[in-house]
Amino acid sequence: MNPSTVSLTDVKQMRALAHPLRLRILGELRAGGPSTAGRLGDLVDEAPGTLSYHLGKLAQFGFVEEAPELSTDRRERWWRALHEYTAIPSTSDADSAAETVAIAALRHRVVDVYAATLHQSVDASTELTADWSAAGTSADTLAHLTAAQLAEASAELGAVLEKWHAASNATGEGAEPVQLIVHAFRRP
Template sequence: MTPAPKKTTTKTKTTTPTPQPSMETMQTATNESSIALDDPKAMRALAHPLRLKLLSELRITGPQSVGELCGVVDAAPGSVSYHLGVLAENGFVERAPELARDARETWWRARHAWTTVEPADADAPPEKRVASRALRHGILQAYVAEASAALEREETLPSEWVGAATSGDAVAHLTASQLAACSDELRAVAAKWAEIGSRPGDDTAPVILIYQAFRKA
């Protein structure tokens, strides 16, 4: 079954914090806060699982060097550099040369804080419909991977963090307009807590909010 949300808005969140530059130089995104994807080429580029991880890491943790990213995503420098180049070609990331401490380092930053993906219209070109579906499948798989990893981490976390987390589902009989209103409310809740937790603190940790709402049949 393929979810068909009205809109997918994602940071593609797959991160592990690493040492960062000072807050004076760190920027999660440099230009507009959101990018709305309409180009099938860009959709196909972002659908790759490693590129989703790299973009997520840069958006959530901030600018990083290729070496730091290699440690986070467990990939070789050549592979990481190649996939960052593809992301750059499609406008998702850019180099951050001012952060390099020597000529051997290559630093990158995300250009936007969020990606918005709309399901392609029924009359859209086949290439766009296929690319949109492939990207949304990739994002969904990233969500599943995050939730699975969270289960594996439970034994290593303090009990208060395990108890504070939640997951669940519900089935409601709604009209299309009611589903749209529900989706708007879910996005508003996520945006509220993202704003509250927009800056790391001494007793905070990265928390992922994943939500889906779609017609079941």
């Protein structure tokens, strides 16, 4: 099964998602499945009222939806992510200066979320068993490539992500959530 992806094409949609808390909420719903504002509040250390507002904004722009079938009473509101992935266009695909700014702002916020996640993983690594601690990696390399070679390397890295996403089994014995983060870019 191919994962579902939302492709961003609207500046307002990009601006709405560029909020750091909204990115975290969407990430938590994607990783952990449906949740309530109260449960999400415990995960991201925010008040349920604040989360309800941001969940409403995410719903307005098509990132999440309510999941009323999960409610146990009329006051409980459950939410779920509508897609597994978000495709952010390249700034070279922008049709206007406003779109270029919106794409760059969103990409900055995504990098911030990745950095925060990496920092959290370093902090949590002291609590991991030896096998989990040794299994992870963080590495980089510098290569001198053409734009075509970089595109090829990016496609290969994308295929690695797809391979391990397809092999994922949340209910498998010993399986834990693992985040694979890839970046390939021309060095500034």
